Amino acid sequence: MNFGGLISNSGGVGGSRVVAEIDPHSSGGAIAQPHFIPNSMQTSSALSLSIVQKNMDGHNELDLIAESFDPGIIGRLREEEFDQSRSGSDHFDGASGDDQDPVDEDDRPRRKKKYHRHTPSQIQELESFFKECPHPDEKQRLDLSRRLGLETKQVKFWFQNRRTQMKTQLERHENIILRQENDKLRAENGVMKEAMSNPICHNCGGPAIPGQISFDEHQLRIENARLNDELSRICTLAQKFLGRPISNLAAPRSLPSSTAGLDLAMGINGMGCLNAGASNQLSMGFELGDGVGSSSPVMPLMKPVMGMPNDLQHMTDRHVYLELAGEAMDELVRMVQADTPLWMKSSDGGSETLNVELYRTFSCISTRQSGLVTDASRDSCMVIINSLALVETMMDANRWTDMFPTLVARASTIGMISSGPNGTRNGTIQMMHAELQMLSPLVPVRPLKFLRFSKQHAEGVWAVVDVSIDIQQDASSVNCRRLPSGFIVQDMPNGYSKVTWIEHLEYNESGVHQLLQPLLRSGIGFGAQRWLATLQRECESLTFLMSSTNPNEVPRGLSMNSKKSMLRLAQRMMQSFCSGVCGSSVRQWDKLCIDNVSDNVRVMVRQSLEVGEPSGFVLSAATSVWMPVSRSRLFDFLRDWQLRGQWDILVSCRPLQAMVQVDKDHGGGNSVSLFNAKGLDANNNNNMLMFQETRTDASGSIVVYAPITSTSSDIMRDVVYEGGDSTYVELLPSGFAILPCVTSDHVKGEGNGSDDGGCLLTVGFQIVCDGGQPTSKLTMHSVKTVIDLISSTIQKIKSALQINDGP
Numbered sequence: 001m002n003f004g005g006l007i008s009n010s011g012g013v014g015g016s017r018v019v020a021e022i023d024p025h026s027s028g029g030a031i032a033q034p035h036f037i038p039n040s041m042q043t044s045s046a047l048s049l050s051i052v053q054k055n056m057d058g059h060n061e062l063d064l065i066a067e068s069f070d071p072g073i074i075g076r077l078r079e080e081e082f083d084q085s086r087s088g089s090d091h092f093d094g095a096s097g098d099d100q101d102p103v104d105e106d107d108r109p110r111r112k113k114k115y116h117r118h119t120p121s122q123i124q125e126l127e128s129f130f131k132e133c134p135h136p137d138e139k140q141r142l143d144l145s146r147r148l149g150l151e152t153k154q155v156k157f158w159f160q161n162r163r164t165q166m167k168t169q170l171e172r173h174e175n176i177i178l179r180q181e182n183d184k185l186r187a188e189n190g191v192m193k194e195a196m197s198n199p200i201c202h203n204c205g206g207p208a209i210p211g212q213i214s215f216d217e218h219q220l221r222i223e224n225a226r227l228n229d230e231l232s233r234i235c236t237l238a239q240k241f242l243g244r245p246i247s248n249l250a251a252p253r254s255l256p257s258s259t260a261g262l263d264l265a266m267g268i269n270g271m272g273c274l275n276a277g278a279s280n281q282l283s284m285g286f287e288l289g290d291g292v293g294s295s296s297p298v299m300p301l302m303k304p305v306m307g308m309p310n311d312l313q314h315m316t317d318r319h320v321y322l323e324l325a326g327e328a329m330d331e332l333v334r335m336v337q338a339d340t341p342l343w344m345k346s347s348d349g350g351s352e353t354l355n356v357e358l359y360r361t362f363s364c365i366s367t368r369q370s371g372l373v374t375d376a377s378r379d380s381c382m383v384i385i386n387s388l389a390l391v392e393t394m395m396d397a398n399r400w401t402d403m404f405p406t407l408v409a410r411a412s413t414i415g416m417i418s419s420g421p422n423g424t425r426n427g428t429i430q431m432m433h434a435e436l437q438m439l440s441p442l443v444p445v446r447p448l449k450f451l452r453f454s455k456q457h458a459e460g461v462w463a464v465v466d467v468s469i470d471i472q473q474d475a476s477s478v479n480c481r482r483l484p485s486g487f488i489v490q491d492m493p494n495g496y497s498k499v500t501w502i503e504h505l506e507y508n509e510s511g512v513h514q515l516l517q518p519l520l521r522s523g524i525g526f527g528a529q530r531w532l533a534t535l536q537r538e539c540e541s542l543t544f545l546m547s548s549t550n551p552n553e554v555p556r557g558l559s560m561n562s563k564k565s566m567l568r569l570a571q572r573m574m575q576s577f578c579s580g581v582c583g584s585s586v587r588q589w590d591k592l593c594i595d596n597v598s599d600n601v602r603v604m605v606r607q608s609l610e611v612g613e614p615s616g617f618v619l620s621a622a623t624s625v626w627m628p629v630s631r632s633r634l635f636d637f638l639r640d641w642q643l644r645g646q647w648d649i650l651v652s653c654r655p656l657q658a659m660v661q662v663d664k665d666h667g668g669g670n671s672v673s674l675f676n677a678k679g680l681d682a683n684n685n686n687n688m689l690m691f692q693e694t695r696t697d698a699s700g701s702i703v704v705y706a707p708i709t710s711t712s713s714d715i716m717r718d719v720v721y722e723g724g725d726s727t728y729v730e731l732l733p734s735g736f737a738i739l740p741c742v743t744s745d746h747v748k749g750e751g752n753g754s755d756d757g758g759c760l761l762t763v764g765f766q767i768v769c770d771g772g773q774p775t776s777k778l779t780m781h782s783v784k785t786v787i788d789l790i791s792s793t794i795q796k797i798k799s800a801l802q803i804n805d806g807p
Contacts, residue, residue, distance in 0.1 A: 118158070122148045126155075130162055321417050321469070325429045325453040327365045328467035328484040333457075335378070336488050336500050338362070343378055351379035351529040354504065365471070365484060372478070372506040375520060377527035380500040385539045387462045387489040387497050391425050391454050394464045397432060404534050405574050406695075406702065406737075407526075409435040409445060409584035417451065426456040431469065436480075437582040438525045439702070439737035440762045441602035441622040442513035445584045446480040446505075446526075460491035480507040499535070501528040513600070515624065518742040519760065525739075530699035537697040541664035552668065554661040561723025563662050569719065569726035570672045570693040572612065577704045577733040580604070580620035581764040589620065594783060600624065601787065605778055614709065614730050614768045617778045621786040622764035625794060629801055631738050631759040635701040637801060638736055639694045641675050647796040649789070650688070650707055651677050659689075660720050669696040674720060689713055691731060704735035737762040761797075765789050 118126070125148055133140065141155045148155070335342070342362060343352040354376035383390070393399045397411040417429040429451060436446040450468045457463055465486035470478055483504040490498045505526060512520060519525050544550075545563065579586040589604040597603065601623040608618045627634060637643060641656050654677040664670040675690040689708035695701065708716050709730050718724035739760040767789070769782040797803075 126158055134163055318417060321451055324467060325451045328465045329453055329455055329463060331363055331365055331484040332463060332465040332486050332502060335502055351377045351523060351527060353377050353523060373509045374506055375523060375526060376504040377523035378502045379528040379532050381532050381536060382496050383499050383536050383539050384496050384543050387460055387491045390489050391462045391464060395425055395428060395454055403538050406439060406578060407436060407534060409437040409582060410586050425454045429453045435584050436526060437578060437584055439578060439581055440516055440624040441581055442516045442624050444511040445582050448480060448482055450482050463488045480505060499532060501532050503528040503531060522742045533697040533699040541670055544664055550663050552663055554658055559723055562720055565719045565723050565726045566662055566672050569729055573706055573731060573733045574693060574704055577735050577764060580766045581622045581762060597787060603783060612727055612730055614732060617769040618766055619769060619782055619786045620766045621790050623790055624760055624762045626758060627761045628758045628803060631701060631740060634759060635696055635738055638703045646800040647793055654678055669694060689716055701738040704733050706731035706733040732766040732768060734765040763790050763794060
């Protein structure tokens, strides 16, 4: 058998082994002088060849003493000129390898085999053929032997030896991988054993094995956890009402000596932990904002994650979430790459809709639920943002809400399932809660609890997928669920990225008004087109604001701090407006049921005690109506401050003057403005400031405004000209949302979402009840006032645009 030019001959001398080597420099493959290897070297050698005497048939057998055999090791025992690429090229004219022919009994004793070395050109030709065909047939071997000037047996044995070498190297590589996997499993097993040997109580954070602590100590732990939660809530409320952080709270009394050594912090539910070496005498001083007090030593205060499900504490359920997130990511990638007939182009050639029937056979993650309507779409576009920045925005609940303010009412991270290595987002899986909204009171808010998984697939290529954790539940208990949805983003030149977005929802349509049902089914309400249009608008606005000076800016040279303060105020105004229209849980609204009021009008009330709003009861009324005019025409009319007196009763005949205008695009459709409505007397007394923001993109347009009260006028001027804090500017927003219209039985005219088919106008107003004081009460007069305000405004808009109500 050929082993890279090394032969073992039988015959031990003095308990030693005789190994004969082939001299590569000798002609004709002469045998070099034998070398005697002592037994001591045999036992310490990692790999050796030995002759084992057999009594069966009187034959000798070559035995390989090693756990694994690497032919390259034996080749390296020779001189440096024997490199690994030629280890399978030198052979004898005898059988070897995995295709060795049986030895005939007439051939004994074996004759010496003639040694032959292949030339470099022969080896190169054989290696090239081996890559294409490792197992040549007899005809191919004959052809090679003719071309290379070799015998057929030489070609056959070369391939046998080469296959043996490849097989050995593959087994060695697999052994390394299995050994690493085994080490990993051992480490995980050790961690699990440690966790099982020291279980933790979910209620108090202490040992869970009975008998380790007394009953009184256990009760003290539970009480301590409850007090920590209560303290966190009180401090948060105090900061909320006072508008500033509170520090140096009175330190609690030290615990009795019997419990001084207890671990007072709960680590299992998100509270901070104290190490075992902490002082028994604990003095706690809390400072809201960062949760760290000024006294020392300090016990950090961390607000527990609200809504954390208990099943997150169990390893088995964590594995379920990991598996669900992985399957969702696989499905998202396949749906992005899939072509027709799974995705069907819309009639306008824009976004694509899902073939639901074909998806049932395509997906392995979801099951069809009766009673739910499917809303699934796909779209792609170029966005001026890099992939990593977009992923960071999506994985941060607050930044995600700021990026999509009209789509995401509120969002929070419930818990972390898996974190990426070294703090990266690659492989991060987190459980989140969110409320999705559409700017119409006729569409209910959609609460979702889902997993969000971010993964880097290549350099500059990321994917983020969402999937509801109740995806397998019965449809009767689910109002809305998110099937694998998300996007794949790829970096492009000049700071742009290509984003392909998939949005896939199933929802209960019973709570949606008939006027809005066609719009939602078309995908305009919550589809991929709306997500991408909002993302594109926000990124372009940010880029425009950070670019060179704007020629249309009023006044010229407005400082960056002033712009930031105005944008923060506009963001707060937009969030409050959306809450009043949709009724999300951002504000604690109570719906009012009033007789003789149309079902299309929703009236809600809440008590306002927050900084930045007038005190008292706040009434909100909103409705959606169809308007037989184009969306662009209606938007241009409502945002034009020179035409405002035709519909706004607050302005009436007052002349308006533009004080400040910060554009967020070149066309001026996205801007933040401040107007001055002058008084009617000669001295211009009783002037009123009007703050306004306009937004528009392919998915819709918004005009939101709020009068600035006299008590906030000076603060507003400080915000505009000095870049001051806008937190204390009091405002109650009102405004309009204009959505594309979709053809239905309830809509006149024709159209499929274009401007020619009309549009849907949502009108929302917020007013403070009579008196505007904290002691003001809710009266029917206030309710009638806000309802009449909506009705008269809609009629004024129709009259100004010369719209006649049909029969």
